Amino acid sequence: MGYFTKRYHPPGTSPGTLQGSGEAGLFPLKLYLTDYTNTEFTEHDLATPEECRGYLDRDSITWIHVQGDAEAQTLRELGALFGLHPLALEDVINSGQRPKADDYAEQLFVVLAHPVTAAESPDVNIAQLSLFVGKRFVVSFHPGKDDPFGPVRRRLREHTGRIRERGADYLLYALIDLVVDEGFPVLEMLGEAIEDLEEEMLDRPGPDALHRLHNLRRTMLVVRRMLWPQREVLNSLVRDPSGIIGDENHVYYRDCYDHTIQIMDLVETYRDMITGLLDVYLSSVSYRLNEIMRILTIIATIFIPLTFIVGVYGMNFVNPDSPWAMPELRWYFGYPLVWLLMLAVFGGMLVYFRRKRWL
Amino acid sequence: MGYFTKRYHPPGTSPGTLQGSGEAGLFPLKLYLTDYTNTEFTEHDLATPEECRGYLDRDSITWIHVQGDAEAQTLRELGALFGLHPLALEDVINSGQRPKADDYAEQLFVVLAHPVTAAESPDVNIAQLSLFVGKRFVVSFHPGKDDPFGPVRRRLREHTGRIRERGADYLLYALIDLVVDEGFPVLEMLGEAIEDLEEEMLDRPGPDALHRLHNLRRTMLVVRRMLWPQREVLNSLVRDPSGIIGDENHVYYRDCYDHTIQIMDLVETYRDMITGLLDVYLSSVSYRLNEIMRILTIIATIFIPLTFIVGVYGMNFVNPDSPWAMPELRWYFGYPLVWLLMLAVFGGMLVYFRRKRWL
Amino acid sequence: MGYFTKRYHPPGTSPGTLQGSGEAGLFPLKLYLTDYTNTEFTEHDLATPEECRGYLDRDSITWIHVQGDAEAQTLRELGALFGLHPLALEDVINSGQRPKADDYAEQLFVVLAHPVTAAESPDVNIAQLSLFVGKRFVVSFHPGKDDPFGPVRRRLREHTGRIRERGADYLLYALIDLVVDEGFPVLEMLGEAIEDLEEEMLDRPGPDALHRLHNLRRTMLVVRRMLWPQREVLNSLVRDPSGIIGDENHVYYRDCYDHTIQIMDLVETYRDMITGLLDVYLSSVSYRLNEIMRILTIIATIFIPLTFIVGVYGMNFVNPDSPWAMPELRWYFGYPLVWLLMLAVFGGMLVYFRRKRWL
């Protein structure tokens, strides 16, 4: 994932322009319709948005979920059916939006960030979830291949809890809650990755660990950038409901807001931990270098003078007439005396180093 | 203790679902009942929540304390008896919550973090204390083996101070005050650990001290994450009492709020101190390396030229016909002259190093 | 681009003094007039500001765009024609202003920063865009050679969207939106530059990469300083419209405000990333140094004692009468024994280093 993940129209484009990326979507687009009252429940796939027109005037809650990369035509038809604002539809196409909750009279447009982990690695992808909610409908957009809302649809189908008895605002809550809570397994996985890395850093710091540390930091940066505004979004939904969200559901939104705070707390702790790990890494590396240099110093400073001494007696001053021409070489105990000298130098150095606490 | 300490239900679970961790609790669950008025006092253990029903309608203050890992069944029964909100009960099960004070009409739900130190080491564990308080009752939940509320129960039993004359809100204060004040011995212990480490860092920096520094920093991070919101909780209890907390007790809550601020001040100071210690460590290590390198340089740069000189006169140029074949070897004073040369080089270097202030 | 980019009059100059930089402008000054109603559209170049007087009293929207370094005379004439405040006109001349929106009764004066990238390099220049807007007119100033507002003029000419049906406030929005959105391609380019640099830093850290890192950081600093207040400007336009901006256009300004937030989010992420890159750089360099030192240590500490040994047996103790004069040299197996000794030292060291995990 690159750093710049936002799609945008060329500057100067007319606002509300719906203009696809031009590429064919990676995955075929799917439209699921779910329509329910307390007593009835219908769900089926739609071929075109038009097919849902029959459900709109009824007294039921209608939920259209669009899975995959929505192209301009579908958006235009849905916009016409539900009266969605062109600026909001433009934000669905120009994915990579910051989470936000915009209030268009009679409607709420919510953008959330859905963190998705790859199977094995600590990489995290962020998918943009876009939600329109009115008095009696929810329209949701999620790119990618797999529909994340299976559990909510099952609760609707099986009439679990009070979800069928409440309105579109409660359905919105159920969808948001699911997406927010997806943050917990992601952070659990990241927490374990940090703990693994910590152990490695203290044990055997190396360029591989450094590389992984950098990737983790990068991941945390992206996660933080996308999840931080989520907190604000939930806060604005709790406080300023614009009439769409009923008072009886405030307690649920508050609970969900709590979860976003817990997630941000964890993200901040991880960030601090990762910063701390770099310090640990640098300190470890620096200490090891120090240790190695100490040994080198000691071995070198011991042998350099000794080597000098043996070099002296390897000189070839040979004037047989001169008593000054290396008489030591001809002493009876010359050789053992040199060894004694060298042992004395060796011992003296050991004592010196020990007194300096280098050994 | 890992970084991710939050329990959570699978995303998409219906809100208010009470679903235990599945594992049998580590410690057997205990329920203590304490019931008192200014004149009467009863306390005994309960086998099931049902047994306390007789005390509820009376005019006394009823305090149920649940010690240990509460399982779903007990929570459901207590919820039914006292009318506790399912979302709050879910937070009791999904431990690792952030401290908070939630206002459910007629009731207050307070979550606090209880810092507990292990006997010998500077490790700190955080236990989640959950408190429900109504007009005439308090229900408290504390995991772990030991009941921390002995001192409060003794004050109730022995009628110390005004605790028996006041309502459930004062009992709540007494419990919160105890848990907040437990932070002082914990921070005292951590302060001593930092001072010990500081001494070691300046004296003999090593990987062991670095390891302990990292652990302390990690502990401070966790402590800070859990105690920081505690301040906010007390602040909200002081300011926005939702009718549960009587005006006459505000001064006590304010005093307790002061303590949370003092604790956060200490935590922040410790954090800065720990950051400072890493700098001290790195500076010490770097200075020592510098010192060692200096000695190596001096010894090496003194002996390297000397060794070169003796190497020169160890060469075997032996052409007896050439006056150029190392005539020095045959000079009368050749050997002493070499020594003089070497002493001159040695002395010159010492002077040079001293002028450079390397010695 | 230097760090100090602000033009200013000598301290103590009378406020509202219009005094050009004295130098002839780099590019010839151009004045474009665009005048339109829903049904009519006129555009042509102006030789002097006076020529536009005929359009002012009409019921149309008049847009004067001044491209290039405006000198004092033109500003004075435009000021007289549209009643522009001298303090605001002074800010047009003293370019390098911080983005702001000042409310002069009946008029709004908006300063924006227009980021422009050079063709190939990740350098960014910031041009100051100054905008005056009244009920029925817009006067815009942009230095530099090329008019950036081609796309808006085309939309006006071709009657795209609702731009011709709305007032001067919508035209202002269209101009601001274009300039704000120019930030996206600039940030996309910078994001790619960071990713390239990241790869280089991990792969082959060198002074060249460090130099580029420093330039990127400097660019981000300048970009941040100029774009950060842009957010505030849009926010003030959304909230406090001073009557110039009609209610029906608030939704557009809000959309534009969203874009400024997204841009700042990216800028902050990049800043963190660049800080992270420096750590990566330092860690890489420090690790490499460590590796090299290790190899040096091992080779040196292995050969230094061996060289000492061969030095010993290069000594010339030759007293034929002494049994102490290096008898080893005359042993039958002397030479192979020395080799054995050296192999033993060599092997012992390898074992020692491996146990220390230095190898």
Add this chain to the structure above:
Amino acid sequence: MGYFTKRYHPPGTSPGTLQGSGEAGLFPLKLYLTDYTNTEFTEHDLATPEECRGYLDRDSITWIHVQGDAEAQTLRELGALFGLHPLALEDVINSGQRPKADDYAEQLFVVLAHPVTAAESPDVNIAQLSLFVGKRFVVSFHPGKDDPFGPVRRRLREHTGRIRERGADYLLYALIDLVVDEGFPVLEMLGEAIEDLEEEMLDRPGPDALHRLHNLRRTMLVVRRMLWPQREVLNSLVRDPSGIIGDENHVYYRDCYDHTIQIMDLVETYRDMITGLLDVYLSSVSYRLNEIMRILTIIATIFIPLTFIVGVYGMNFVNPDSPWAMPELRWYFGYPLVWLLMLAVFGGMLVYFRRKRWL
């Protein structure tokens, strides 16, 4: 001074418990009474708090100053005489409080931090000053041996300025002003300590300077922690006087508030300066290491090849039958040629190093 300087009761103690530290105070407790009106003035020492009862009902301002470690009994008696709140009295005993101003109806309880320097060293101790003020009395507590309020008592005695004409709130101001202004000489002394250290750091960085830097940083941390809330206290006294502080004295409290801001400005500047000094230290040390390594490199890399060359001609290949057995040794100009070779290597290296700008 340790990091944890707060006294506290065991968690779970009843609030308002007055329980001394158990140890006998270091200094004998002293009680000074000062009682004055515009025309009268009395001062004498008290043996017990009871002795001041006669002054309470009169129309004069009564100031009781308690110097030394107040034990529980004295506090209880003073509490009974002046109606002081037990929670506030508890804060007097549990010293190490954060500066604060608590409003108990009819009374104000103010805690301030009094910075005291030791004679010679840049160590700073913080003494807790506790002040109770009512309509017609002030009760002040200061631990330690010496009464800091001599100058105020002299102004009262000598009727300097308007102090005798005004109420207890002005006396409170005079006491607070004195304690706040004591910060200036302390900061002046610390500023000089930093300047001295700065000079030493740039001149001769060593472990001693590092040690002093660490101590200064630690002192600044403690000073900052205690003086920062002082600002808030003065601010709350300026704004929210709870009726105790008369309007005519607001201008004096504002002046005092200004001083707390100036002190915090200095504290923050010093903190930044100390951080900067560590960078200077590390940079100096690192630069010096670099310099030393450069010299080592040059000397070593020059002599290592030369030593190799002389080693070559120290070999003993002596087969007299082989023309390949080191014929150079027998050349007529062999020895001078070797010297020429070595000079060439030496010169070549000098040129190489100069071109690399290492020399």
Add this chain to the structure above:
Amino acid sequence: MGYFTKRYHPPGTSPGTLQGSGEAGLFPLKLYLTDYTNTEFTEHDLATPEECRGYLDRDSITWIHVQGDAEAQTLRELGALFGLHPLALEDVINSGQRPKADDYAEQLFVVLAHPVTAAESPDVNIAQLSLFVGKRFVVSFHPGKDDPFGPVRRRLREHTGRIRERGADYLLYALIDLVVDEGFPVLEMLGEAIEDLEEEMLDRPGPDALHRLHNLRRTMLVVRRMLWPQREVLNSLVRDPSGIIGDENHVYYRDCYDHTIQIMDLVETYRDMITGLLDVYLSSVSYRLNEIMRILTIIATIFIPLTFIVGVYGMNFVNPDSPWAMPELRWYFGYPLVWLLMLAVFGGMLVYFRRKRWL
């Protein structure tokens, strides 16, 4: 300039005491009187404050400027003439005040910081400008030798702009504007100093550059500390004019406030840049060390084994009876074979280093 630049009275001094520093002022004190209406203009020097009494009751605007270190007597006389508050006069004497705007009923007391650069060096001095303003008068105090207000006096004398038509509040604006704008040339000079340093840091990092970097950082710290509150002062003058500043002048104060923001933006950018420069410095130094170590390693690791080999054949094993006594020395091709061996070792190492990418 030291870090502690504040003058203060001994703690406990009565508030409003005017007590000079005791030393004779460096420069002789000068008093300038300027008195004007739209039609009249008078200016002359004053020997004593008393001389201006004649101008006070008239309908003109009277401006007294005191240049130099004001001693207590002059202040007392001016205080009596214009009714200035003793606390404010004390702040004039105790120079080194933080910029502020205090509202004394009927009067405004403004303190500003006037940055002054020395001629050649990037050192900045801060002079305290004190201003009293009432309905019809301004009294200004500026220490130092040179009067900075020449340009304003010239505008008054020459009737430039509207300055003569407006009141004392506009004169105040003109003085403040001049002092604030003096920040631009100072910052321009600092910006150039940073750019110069940057070039030097990348090119030839050394202790001299480090020293200058430290001085620049120190200068920025002082500049920031004094200019930061200036912003607040202007903001308070824009918003809360206390009746002294007329509505028609708000637009001018807002313009001046804009300038303080631009100045702070630059100060913050410079601070970041200076921090960045230290990183550049450390990275450069660390990279250079790395480079030098690499060369050392390569030369040393190549020659150490070679020197060992030649050492081997310099041994004197001479037992003529033993076939084991260094038979190589007597081989026909012994010497060339050793050269071949050494070339092989040399080549092998080059290949190894190249593969490791160390060469």
